[in-house]
Each structure stands twice: as structure tokens, then as C-alpha cells.
Amino acid sequence: MSILPNAHDSRSLGPADSSAETIGNRSGRSNGNALSLVHAPDGAAMASEFIPDGVAVRRNGHSRAQESGNRPLQVIKFGGTSVGDAHCIARVMEIVRSTSRDSDLVVVVSAMSGVTNKLVSAALQSEAGNYPAAASILEELRSQHELAAQTLIHSAAELERLRQKTNSVLQEGSDLCRQTSLSRELTLRARDAISSLGERLSAPLLAAALTEHGVPSEAIEATEVLVTDDCFGGAEPLMDLTRERCEARVRPLLQNGIVPVITGFIGATLDGELTTLGRGGSDYSATILGAAFCADEVTIWTDVDGVLTSDPRMVPGACTIPEISYREAAELAHFGAKVLHPKTLRPLMQTHTPLWIRNTFAPEKTGTKVTPEGSLNDGGVKALTAFSDAALIRVGGPAMASVANVLARTFTAIAAAQADVLLILHSSSQNDVRFVVPSALAKATVEALRREFEQELAVEIEDHITLDSTIGIITVVGQNMGEVSAIIGRTFNALQRENVDIIAIAQGSSDCNVSFVVGRNDVKAGLLSTHREFQLGLMEPEEFPTK
Numbered sequence: 001m002s003i004l005p006n007a008h009d010s011r012s013l014g015p016a017d018s019s020a021e022t023i024g025n026r027s028g029r030s031n032g033n034a035l036s037l038v039h040a041p042d043g044a045a046m047a048s049e050f051i052p053d054g055v056a057v058r059r060n061g062h063s064r065a066q067e068s069g070n071r072p073l074q075v076i077k078f079g080g081t082s083v084g085d086a087h088c089i090a091r092v093m094e095i096v097r098s099t100s101r102d103s104d105l106v107v108v109v110s111a112m113s114g115v116t117n118k119l120v121s122a123a124l125q126s127e128a129g130n131y132p133a134a135a136s137i138l139e140e141l142r143s144q145h146e147l148a149a150q151t152l153i154h155s156a157a158e159l160e161r162l163r164q165k166t167n168s169v170l171q172e173g174s175d176l177c178r179q180t181s182l183s184r185e186l187t188l189r190a191r192d193a194i195s196s197l198g199e200r201l202s203a204p205l206l207a208a209a210l211t212e213h214g215v216p217s218e219a220i221e222a223t224e225v226l227v228t229d230d231c232f233g234g235a236e237p238l239m240d241l242t243r244e245r246c247e248a249r250v251r252p253l254l255q256n257g258i259v260p261v262i263t264g265f266i267g268a269t270l271d272g273e274l275t276t277l278g279r280g281g282s283d284y285s286a287t288i289l290g291a292a293f294c295a296d297e298v299t300i301w302t303d304v305d306g307v308l309t310s311d312p313r314m315v316p317g318a319c320t321i322p323e324i325s326y327r328e329a330a331e332l333a334h335f336g337a338k339v340l341h342p343k344t345l346r347p348l349m350q351t352h353t354p355l356w357i358r359n360t361f362a363p364e365k366t367g368t369k370v371t372p373e374g375s376l377n378d379g380g381v382k383a384l385t386a387f388s389d390a391a392l393i394r395v396g397g398p399a400m401a402s403v404a405n406v407l408a409r410t411f412t413a414i415a416a417a418q419a420d421v422l423l424i425l426h427s428s429s430q431n432d433v434r435f436v437v438p439s440a441l442a443k444a445t446v447e448a449l450r451r452e453f454e455q456e457l458a459v460e461i462e463d464h465i466t467l468d469s470t471i472g473i474i475t476v477v478g479q480n481m482g483e484v485s486a487i488i489g490r491t492f493n494a495l496q497r498e499n500v501d502i503i504a505i506a507q508g509s510s511d512c513n514v515s516f517v518v519g520r521n522d523v524k525a526g527l528l529s530t531h532r533e534f535q536l537g538l539m540e541p542e543e544f545p546t547k
Helices: 064-068 086-100 115-127 131-152 156-183 188-195 197-212 239-249 251-255 282-293 326-334 406-416 439-452 484-497 520-533
Strands: 018-022 035-038 073-078 104-109 217-220 259-263 266-268 274-276 297-302 323-325 355-359 368-371 380-395 423-427 433-438 465-479 502-508 513-519
Touching: 073 086, 073 282, 086 104, 086 131, 086 197, 104 197, 104 282, 115 131, 115 156, 115 188, 115 197, 131 156, 131 197, 156 188, 156 197, 188 197, 188 274, 197 217, 197 259, 239 251, 239 282, 251 259, 259 282, 282 297, 323 326, 326 368, 326 380, 326 465, 380 439, 380 520, 406 433, 406 439, 423 502, 433 439, 439 465, 465 484, 465 520, 484 502, 484 513, 484 520, 513 520
Parallel strands: 073 104, 073 297, 104 259, 217 259, 297 355, 323 368
Antiparallel strands: 018 035, 018 502, 035 423, 266 274, 355 368, 380 433, 380 465, 423 433, 465 513, 502 513
């Protein structure tokens, strides 16, 4: 194995560039055409728009509140399992009450666990013309939220106000489903509006319960404060306008001792049309708002103890990492770690706001702290992650030898298919390109590529655009990992002990990740063996292995 000296500079493709190693094909035999492999982690982007001139950020480790003597401001977000039923919401109320004693709070809340999936199902049933099935789902959700409300709220007047709000939201959903059923067309706008109903139901419920139990609160729909572009299904924030609206709508509540409870996952365009930030986007909502307020901390309360050394479903010995850097966390999220939405850290990278991941069901545990630099006293391999649901697409072969601009045209087609590229491999001649995408996007990406090269391949018998749906990625993540060749060597040996067939190896430009492309069926065995190799399940704070 050797580092390729002329690895492609990926700065033209994304925010980070990489050098790489490859080791031939699955049989271990070189195909005679050296491939370099690069990737640009989505979570590593640091968009300057998140903080304009004149907005305060941390200086010398001190927050705005610490410098002014005011109460600190925290944004705390609760995921779906945290508000899954009345018993769970009662836990959330205690966390909010406890935290509000020492800090001003902005609360961001997801839909109840499983609700968004039911709403997406209702939307799809409507698209198929089956409005009764969609209506049945909405009635089920009405009953679910009514049961929780009756358990948590005892004031008849407050319960009636909440019931009216619930009925109003569900009536909007019913009208949207009926219209979709009649037209048999589920537009992106309608899908966003239907799938957002869960947050619009949970926020008023939590706010009413908090108020009844002595914590003055007010529910706010994020359409009032979080301004986005018009990319329905995956909108991005317009931060200057979001900041202005947060100050105008939310700051007065904080000054009056009222806890705002804001819907996660959603926003609105300048024209007021509801948008969503993509599945799992409530985490992103919390950090957008954290950056807009220049909060002292953002905490994501979820159902795990923090960022773990690996997926505990695949590696039973996985344990919590006490502190991790933004870049390490971004790499983990990009390569499949479920605890963070890949975009979550983007807003905080400019304000240097620390992010905590904590367990709603074990609040006594400190969780994981995510900071700009991570702990200064540890280094080496810190965590492993895997992306099993991936596919390898190849564009190459004899017919491509005379085609100009293969690489540029390939990425034009990929962009048209809106594919999230995880890894890229290409030959020095740029006439053989391979890349890894999520399996769900593979078919559409292949079709886009065949359209792009239709003329060149029209007379060819051999298929020069191929798809391999049997691969996965194992990524080793850490900072200050020391001698990278030693990390690669130890991981290679760990995988070989389990007869894991390695297709390619890539080192990221940030020096905090190395990725191994392997067969999908080998991912679990590879994770277990590598986790044992670096003794990640045994480590204590400040005792991470350095090699």
C-alpha cells in the first residue's frame, strides 16, 4: 500500500479534501489502474453566513452571559422518544424546571415518537387516493395526544384550549390529505405540511403542561422565527432574518421569564410557506436557534447517554465518549452515526457554542460534550462508525478512454440526481470514476449517469456504468491520531483477522478519520474486531489510545 502522490484535490467538490490509499479489488489483485479515494464530510462545512459582523461570540472561552453578568441562555431540544407519552413528558418537565433555575431557556421539541412516520404514511395513503386510511391515522393521533393531555393537564379551561389547538392542526392535516387524495399528487409542499403536524401538536402540549406545573411557557411555531429557503423537504436557514425574528418574537418572552417551546424540524420561507429541514432535522433546528441567539450552550436530550464509541446494536461493548471535537462529531454523523443529524454542527462552528448530548431517561449522567477543539488531553482513535446501506457506482471502461471531461460530467449528473456522495474514487487519467452513495439514491444516480453519457455509450455492448449494492463503510475517527500509517496498519490487521475483504482505504484531509470500504456482510465483524483492537470499550476519560 502507498499513499498516492497525485490524489485528486476535492476542494472543487466540497469543503474538505483528502488523500488516499487503495488496495485493488476484492480479491486483493490490483487492476493495474491506481485509484485515489476522497471524501468531503457534509458535517464539516463552516458556513460564514451563520454569524454576521457585530454578533458576539466566545472570546477566550467566555460566553456573552459570563462577560455581561446576565443569566446564561441555553437551547435545549427534546427528541421524539423524550416526549413519547405522558410519562416521558413528565421527565422532560422536570429537566426544564431544574435547568430554568439557573438559565434562561429556549426549548425545541420533536413530534412524539413514531408520529412523523405515521404522518408520512397518511400522506402516501392520500397520494394513492385512500383518504379514509389517512383520516384514520389522524384520528389515531388525536387520541394519542388527548390521552397525554388528560394525564398531564388538570385545568378544564387549559385542557379545552389545548383541545381546540389540536383540532385546528389536525383539521389542516385532514384538508391537505383530502386535497392530495383528490388530485392523486403529493407535492413537496404538501408533504412538508403534513409531516410537520407532529411538532405542531407536541409543542402546545408541552407548553401547556409546563405552565400548569409552575413553569410559565408559550408554544411558538418555528414558521414565526426560522426563515428558510424554498427547498421543500430539506430547507436551509436564512440566518440574518432568523436572528432578527428570534430577537423580535422570542427575546421578549425570555425577558419576562417565559419559556418558549418551539417546534423543531420546520421553518418557513420569506412568503410564509411552511418548509421542513429534512428527517431528523429537529437537532438542526436547535443549533440554528442556538446560533441565532448566540446561546451559551445547546443540549440535545435523547435516549442514549451521549456519543458512543460505536453503534451499541452492533458493538455491545460501546461506551460513552466524555468530550469530542466538532470535526470528529461531524465525521461520525456523516458516516452514519445516528445520534446527530449530519447538519447539526454547522451553525455552532462559527459561534463556538458547546453542544451536549444527554439522556432524558438518565439525566444524572453527564453525556458527551462537543466543543470546537475537543479535549486537549486526548488523542488517537476515539470512535468507529459504519454505513451499511451504501452502494458503489462505477463509470469507466474502454469506451471512456476517449471521452473528455469524464469527472466533471459525472459530478454534473450526480448533482442532478441530488445524491449525497460519501466517498469518491478515480484513476489518475480520470477515465475511471467510482463513488459511494446511500443505497436509496443509487438507482436514480445510475439513471442520471446513463442519460449524461447516452451518446458515448449508445453503440457499446459492455455496460460502462455499473452498480454494486453489496458494500459498506467502516470509519475510524479521532483527532491527533499520531502515526496514521500505524492506525491503518492496526485496523487492516483487525479486519484481516476476521477475513474482512477490504476494497479501499481513504484518509481524510482533516487527519481525524480513515475510512475502509468493505463488503456489507462484513461490517459488523469488522466493527467488533476494530473496536477490540483499539480497546475502545475499556477506555476511561483522558485515556484514549494514541496509536
